[in-house]
Amino acid sequence: MDDPLQLVLIDDDPDLRHLIEMTLRFMAGWTVASAENGVEGVELVRRSKPDAVLVDLMMPRMDGYEVCRRLSRDPETASIPLILLTARKDVDGARLRDVGAVGVIIKPFDPDTLADRIRELREERANVRPS
């Protein structure tokens, strides 16, 4: 198994949050901290400095785009790969780049391949960053 990652998950749906937490903990051995809305999620990321953030796009109060925008513009969190999670298939790629997200995972997702997909997106981000 690859090195376990520390992930912050931000999603307002409790059932899906638990599914993702358990999937990543048990199947990949990762540490997952979660928040149920964008405001708490931004604070959690600032405190914990995880290896990656998985954030739902559509949430009340603060959506996933705004979460990514705030984290990518904060020097303390700008280097953390941000991945959007959404059921919408019409995600605007330009907006995605503008807010600093490295990619999207479309719901429904396959729990068996979720960790691999997150790792791939992290590595793609690492490969395009200037050395």
Added chain:
Amino acid sequence: MTVTGDAIARIRKEFIQHLPPRLGRIRAAFDGLATGFDAGAAHRLGLELHRLAGAAGSFGASEVSGLAGRAEEAARGWCEHGGVTPAELKRASDLLDELASAIGRFVGAEERTP
């Protein structure tokens, strides 16, 4: 069953238990629109349907996910246009009936699974 299997099975059971209250919230938001268009109610309806579409698919309830996604599209359209016609409300009501039936089938199938 393995620890992983136990954990996932428990979460799946919770998801199934939460389906009726989810449907109740969707119905309540929809009923709020039937008496007069309200952008907040339409947004809440769209958000509840969006959550259900995303979660249901990930738990293997693809029919539920598809129907919730179709209803979400309708609700999003009402938000964009700032209103809903009686014909659109009727179509959406029929779609929510289909959604309720699909949830019933999914729950029934899960309960029959040993």
